[in-house]
Amino acid sequence: MPRPRKKRKICNPPLMKGFRPFGLPGCKNGYVTLSFEEYESIRMINYLDMQQEDAAREMGISRPTFTRLYNKALKQIAGSFVEGKTIVFDGGDYNLTDEWYRCRKCYKLIKGIENHTRCDNCNSYNINELIKIN
Ligand SMILES: [Zn+2]
Structure with a gap:
């Protein structure tokens, strides 16, 4: 039986439900989903300038798990930028503090x-x- 995944601690949910590109007619390029944990990883590393070690501790997860989460968040955002996709903040496995x-x-x-x-x-x-x- 797989080990139940530990819920990640999140201090701040995103302000908005997502982001939409502009300058594209119709905006029919689809969307990528950023979980609340992925959003939180970007907030801690790129907005608050935290070290990954500290960010992982704050979320109550291991450093390798945090790195995977953070890299996935960057990949989603890059996909949105390059392909003109909407970013939707949704879901995840977390507890808000x-x-x-x-x-x-x-x-x-x-x-x-x-x-x-x-x-x-x-x-x-x-x-x-x-x-x-x-
Ligand atoms: Zn109101």
Whole structure:
């Protein structure tokens, strides 16, 4: 029986659902999917300038596993750039370190729900508008 895969720890979900290329008529080149863990690996290495060793520790995975994840993320992004594909952030095997919600109306990300009776971006007062992310 295969060993159950350990869930990766993620501090920040992506702000948006994905990226779309522009300047292409119709935009029918398909899409690539970046899992939340792959997104997180790019955020830690290329945005926060972390070392892979530290990033792996923060996600609660081994360095070789992290490197595989990170390389896959780069490959997906390269595929998107070269072939003009949309990038969709979706799926993965992770636990978020905090509770995150997304406003259903304007898609703004909101950390924790306790102080949020409304979305401070679009002023939606309907708390049911907030979708819990995992
Ligand atoms: Zn909103």
